[in-house]
Amino acid sequence: MMRQNNLFEETRENQAKKISGLTYISDFITQAVEKELIDIIDQQAWLSDLKRRVQHYGWKYDYTARRISGDLKLGELPQWVNDYAKLLYEKNIFPKIPDQVIVNEYLPSQGISPHIDCVPCFDEHIASLSLGSPCVMDFIHPQTNEKASVLLEPRSLILLSGEARYLWKHSISSRKTDTYNGESFRRGRRLSMTFRNVIVEGDA
Numbered sequence: 597m598m599r600q601n602n603l604f605e606e607t608r609e610n611q612a613k614k615i616s617g618l619t620y621i622s623d624f625i626t627q628a629v630e631k632e633l634i635d636i637i638d639q640q641a642w643l644s645d646l647k648r649r650v651q652h653y654g655w656k657y658d659y660t661a662r663r664i665s666g667d668l669k670l671g672e673l674p675q676w677v678n679d680y681a682k683l684l685y686e687k688n689i690f691p692k693i694p695d696q697v698i699v700n701e702y703l704p705s706q707g708i709s710p711h712i713d714c715v716p717c718f719d720e721h722i723a724s725l726s727l728g729s730p731c732v733m734d735f736i737h738p739q740t741n742e743k744a745s746v747l748l749e750p751r752s753l754i755l756l757s758g759e760a761r762y763l764w765k766h767s768i769s770s771r772k773t774d775t776y777n778g779e780s781f782r783r784g785r786r787l788s789m790t791f792r793n794v795i796v797e798g799d800a
């Protein structure tokens with residue numbers, strides 16, 4: 597298993613290297629914190645705007661219009677979310693404390709189609725914390741069609757800035773089994789917390 601883990605890591609590093617502005621941090625949180633976060637998330641109300649369930653904090657993102665405006669402000673981030681938003685700032689991962697977080701729930705066979713996060717809605721830095729099942733995130737360069745795949749392990753943090761944020765599209769395939777480095781594994785339930793800073797329409 598140790599050898600397999602090293603191989604996963606090696607493959608991930610090689611894949612991530614293709615994309616400028618992509619950083620992967622394994623074990624960003626402990627198992628105890630992961631469990632605590634999953635428990636708290638499961639006590640909150642879910643939105644069913646999409647095929648997968650989501651929770652929005654700080655600001656509601658309008659998926660249909662692909663926009664955020666002043667009237668979509670929900671309020672301050674709740675304490676349990678803000679603790680990790682602050683941590684991202686304190687660790688110099690974000691230049692400002694993130695003020696918007698979306699929790700995504702992916703059941704096996706659920707994914708997210710290739711996209712670039714809304715450019716006029718959110719600042720450059722985006723981070724996603726993975727909880728629960730591992731899954732593969734795919735990247736595609738829209739001009740060259742070059743591809744890269746990064747295995748997102750539970751408790752890891754993936755950071756997108758620069759070309760990873762503005763140029764490459766990212767996605768998670770809608771499937772029940774992922775294959776990475778020749779190894780197949782069945783997906784379980786994955787939750788992610790994606791941290792962003794909102795750009796409000798009309799602000800200079």
Ligand SMILES: O=C(O)CCC(=O)C(=O)O
Pocket residue numbers: 698700708713724725766788790
């Ligand atoms: O689940 C993730 O890690 C990524 C989520 C994502 O791409 C998004 O919400 O736009």
